[in-house]
Amino acid sequence: MSWLQKLLPPKIKRESGRKSIPEGLWVKCPACEAVLYNSDLEGNLNVCPKCNHHQRLRARARLDMLLDPEGRFEIGAEVVPVDPLKFKDSKRYTDRLAAAFEDTGEADALVVMQGAIQTVPCVIACFEFDFMGGSMGSVVGERFVRGVKAAIEQNMSFICISATGGARMQEGLFSLMQMAKTTAALTQLAQRRLPYLSVLTDPTMGGVSASFAFMGDVVIAEPGALVGFAGPRVIEQTVREKLPEGFQRSEFLLEKGAVDMIVDRRDMRSKLSALMTLLLRQAPAHT
């Protein structure tokens, strides 16, 4: 014990120790810095009740929010990753996969489910950003394609919710080819006049942005999402100037004519259902 600690009265010493607060009870909104109850935030679909900032949402939570509870099932879960290049930087790719599985409980970065939104049947593919930045490798590509095939077989719409940094480096050119593969699958959906809705959430970048993300019959963005081909840092280094305010955000994309609409997450379910029935020339779903 140092001389200073000996000098301090016992009461002050005790107060220097932290009182324990249960982990994760409070969260701070990264946009407006409001301190929120975690349960309030989750109850509001991870949208800040104070400033409307749309925080990221895990894939399964999003599917839960969008799909009717009855009659949903997963597609393509049997497809799991391998390491075709024996890729190793500071860590092995297989170790990164294992760690991502540990963290997320997912085998890869895309979860596909068949179900219905307000009774309108559809297949939804949803990116899990927490799995290696939602990057697209062979499994993401294959699950996407199986989802599209299922939609064709069942004669229903296909929806993709993107949240991704782009193609997955660790699978090299196999990842790049997934851009061609996924996009090609959509041509068959189109031949059968089945709707494809693309929802861009924060972030949708690189190889996903530059393949199927903008090919939607309707392209929807969530408020404030970062969407673009090249990352802002890369662009800044290339052009050596400061990027304009709000660059590559949904509102910027809407202004430039790149997306059809910006939809608040809390309205997404009804919006998707409304769009599907319009495209299919059906009566609106009863809600």
Next chain:
Amino acid sequence: MKATFLDFEQPIADLETKIEELRFVQDDSAVDISEEIARLETKSQALTKDIYAKLTPWQSALVARHPQRPYTLDYIEHMFTDFEEMHGDRAFADDHAIVGGMARFNGQACMVIGHQKGRDTREKILRNFGMPRPEGYRKALRLMRLAEKFGMPVFTFIDTPGAYPGIDAEERGQSEAIGHNLYVMAELKVPIIATVIGEGGSGGALAIAVADSVFMMQYATYSVISPEGCASILWKSADKAGEAAEIMGITASRLKSLGLIDRIVSEPLGGAHRDHRAAAQSLKRALQDALRQCADLSPGDLVEKRFDRLMGYGKFKEQQVA
């Protein structure tokens, strides 16, 4: 044209300098040293062969970016006749980083499209170092549609560091432009034959490379991200590009063994930049074969075959779901 040597070619460069000096001396010398020159030339060739037989992936990338490497317009000049260059996307501008137009291939009308880099500083800037903006991809798309309308096969030549990462490119929808090309190329009803002649840089390369046959020149590279980009993400330092090139698998031989490309087109000794004409002749033979393979297919069969090929990309395993 004086040859430019890469760092790893220094021993060849030294020999060539020596040969050059001897030739200079010979001109005004009474002694015949032609035998000595011939000996050194043989040695230089053997050395070149030796060095090029053992290129690392990174060295391959340097050859692919060689300042004297043949570009799309060079290949067009040597392989096609009656080239009619066409310009513009009809919406915004003409992008000089992508060239295209109609031409004849052994007399047959066809469409050629390719990335174009610049040779000198002024042209490099004009061509934006071979990095297209959305209008470049939209020009390519327009030309492909035109080819489809008139039943012409499409030849594409890939040589880009990547699509341009600029503010204007983003504003005009770089992502949409690339994605749209992938979509249309998947169902285009005429043969598409793509060759990576230099750098195959990521989505910016793929945007004109969805094809029935995909070839690579021997020392070309094709990758999901540049080695520098990969290194700066994984090691936070672009200096590790050599290691990144190694692990990513970017060379023609590696990609051929992975089943991602169809054919490696051999280059003249010491790389395509040593002899543009010979490189073009080698490629022309490969293109003729590819065209012959598509010749008997109906448009429907062609598209179906291409579709199956695209669906086959990817390595994964299937397991029982609990």
